[in-house]
Amino acid sequence: MAAARIMIVEDERITAEDIKKGLISVGYQVPAIVPSGEEAVKKAEEIQPDLVLMDIKLEGDLDGVDAAESIRSRFGIPIIYLTAFSDVNTVQRAKVTEPSGFILKQPYGFLRKPFDENELNTAIEITLYRSKLEKRLRKHDQWLGSMLRSISDAVMATDPDGQVRFMNSKAEDITGWLEQDAVGKDIRNIFNPLDYKFPLTEEDSLKMASGFQEVMLKSKDGSHTPVDGNITPIRDEKGNIEGFVVIFRNIEP
Secondary structure: OOOOEEEEEOOOHHHHHHHHHHHHHOOOEOOOEEOEHHHHHHHHHHHOOOEEEEEOOOEOOOOHHHHHHHHHHHHOOOEEEEEOOOOHHHHHHHHOOOOOEEEEOOOOEOOEOOOOHHHHHHHHHHHHHHHHHHHHHHHHHHHHHHHHHHOOOEEEEEOOOOEEEEEOHHHHHHHOOOHHHHOOOEHHHOOOEOOOOOOOOHHHHHHOOOOEEEEEEEOOOOOEEEEEEEEEEEEOOOOOEEEEEEEEEEOOO
């Protein structure tokens, strides 16, 4: 397996070189050291590292927090802050960028490095592992979404409160709603059968487990379409409902 590639953003050259040596000694690659926020964003786009170690206090128009926000939002690269600044305002600004961790730098002393190597290596390992899992989940979600969009039946999915989170093109055709307009709305306003109660409670979902047949669905434009299908609760490992999946199809006359 290829070694993780870690970019260092640090304007103190001695500190940056110390960090680089420590990372290389435990098997990481350090493809770049940059001293400013502007260079960090540019270099991150160019080399796409697995992780960025970011000093908060940097010279230039972009400090470490601004650079981290740009890198995270544009490229999805995780950030660990290396900083001597731990005041409340700085930490609150940095937390908004959703960093993977903070490592507090210490002043140089006799035979003392400006950071704890064990703490840094642990933070890096945890961050890289979490990043790998998140990428795997995103890939799975993309695969699942592609599969659901390609099937011939209409499919909708909600959160536990019945707010729409997904619908495929067939569901758009039957309901008259576009996914981008439906997401975040109560599914009862989108999937709207006449004389039918959507099962948003445990008791209702058990009653409707067998599905529904020949209900009249009211579309966005007011027209009526006969459909059948079923509503299935999505449960977590403890059996709690995390949402619902609705699969339905129009009934040909």
